[in-house]
Amino acid sequence: MASTEHQEYIQKKVNPILESLVTAILLDKPDDAVGFMISWLSAKAAGGGSEADNLRLRINAVKQEIADLENKLALADESDDNDDDVVDELPPPPVKKGPRGSVSAEAYGQWNKKKDYKPVEIPKSDEAKARIRQVLQGSFLFSTLEESELEIVVMAMEEVKPAAGERIIQQNDDGDCLYVIEEGVCQCKINKGLEGEVVVKTCEAGDAFGELALLYNCPRAASVDAAEPSVLWKLDRLTFNAIVKDAASKKREKYIAFLQGVQIIKDLGGYEVSQLADALKPSIVPAGSNVVTQGESGDTFYLVEDGALYAWKGNSPDISLLEYGPGQFFGELALLRNDLRQANVTTRSDCKLLSVDRKTFSRLLGPLQQILEKNASANY
Structure with a gap:
């Protein structure tokens, strides 16, 4: 009975998460698979005070599943016999006589040239x-x-x-x-x-x-x-x-190259930069739009990929306090000090912005807190 309940729980609760996670890993092919999984699960976790507990449980479940898969794969290497313990999500080998086939991503070379896509x-x-x-x-x-x-x-x-x-x-x-x-x-x-x-x-x-x-x-x-x-x-x-x-690998390469051109990001290590690249969410904002509004709570940090914006306060939208362009950032003050937005930020042109939420900001940009504080004190 317990075995049936466990199987039902895995199918309904665990498998959907693992399937999406495996798909994400295969699309992105990160060098640091464990770090990627933690980051991915962190982004998917939801909830208030129980968020950390939920994330911890998910990570532990993934670790256990990985351990189980490694054990089963080790057994599979010792024998060609099929049994009922094989995890359902692992693609089975072709049913045919002869040496056991392997599973791999699409490979290209002299014998299998990648064609130009039309x-x-x-x-x-x-x-x-x-x-x-x-x-x-x-x-x-x-x-x-x-x-x-x-x-x-x-x-x-x-x-x-x-x-x-x-x-x-x-x-x-x-x-x-x-x-x-x-x-x-x-x-x-x-x-x-x-x-x-x-x-x-x-x-x-x-x-x-x-x-x-x-x-x-x-x-x-x-x-x-x-x-x-x-x-x-x-x-x-x-x-x-x-x-x-x-698309996933191109997106990562593109954002890593962009981040390496952001002055303050240069102080981060390669691991943090790649994790930040994975976490960035792009958005297109039309000219004349308020991205940040003075007095509101802030939970997002922005990087400017393209376009122009300016900061202003009070009832003086014609008086620019700061100008922002590609490679610059804003919105960090409310996150650093857990405070309300101190100014408005409005787009001068159509802009392409990249953003991260408060949790990701704290986790990945935490090492830069002193530098960000110094920068904020000088500018605002």
Whole structure:
């Protein structure tokens, strides 16, 4: 009974977190995997006073799962025999005779040259494009895409409408696409041999499935059936690899290069810079907008990637106290002193800003507190 309860708990509570975490790691491929996982879980943790406890529990759960996976992989290396203890989320090897196959990311070289990607465009109405965008906005896989990249993905997606009970993905088949659910419910099933197929996960609107075969470059880890009439959007492997998979690594490289040009960030170590790059959230702010308002509480630190802004106080918007441009930052004072915003900051032009929340600011920029305080005292 306890075993069944444990399995149900893992499937409902632990697996969804681990699946998203593994996907994030494979998309980004960080040098410091443990640090990345802690940072990722920290960003996902929510709650008031219990936030630290929740995060600690999640980290411990991930550590335990990693230990379990390492033990199982060690056993797998000693024998080719399959058993029922294999974790469901690990893609199984192809069912065929001969040496056991390996699991790896897409590899390119003389024998497998990476082709120049030519965007696929499947005609669709503006209404269909809007529907796809709405679905993708709620999907973790596509959260790092720029507008131009998102447009390519939208145009490349193909609508699929499976009937109830129809098989969409077959376990052990080669994977050449992934699916995002707009409407309906799909069930992921693992073949347990004598037990038959067992439902291990249920996917609903906004969920994606089939991405692991593309990330790992391996056969399908599970079968997927439509539990009811559904509307899905299918994305091909080439577009996924060229746009989605590359977006995360390009974003990190781009932001690391940007941060290395910010004077104060130069005092941080390489690890902190890479962690900060992962945590940055981009936003576009139109000209004439107030980013910071005097007297309000502040919980965000801003870096200017592009554009111009200025600071002013009271009822004197025409009197500029400070000007901000690319590579400069603001908003640190309220976070350093746990105080209200001391000035307004308004955009002079359309701006691209990068921001981090209070928790990330304290964790990653804590070593710079004295320098930031000195800078704030001189400027404000």
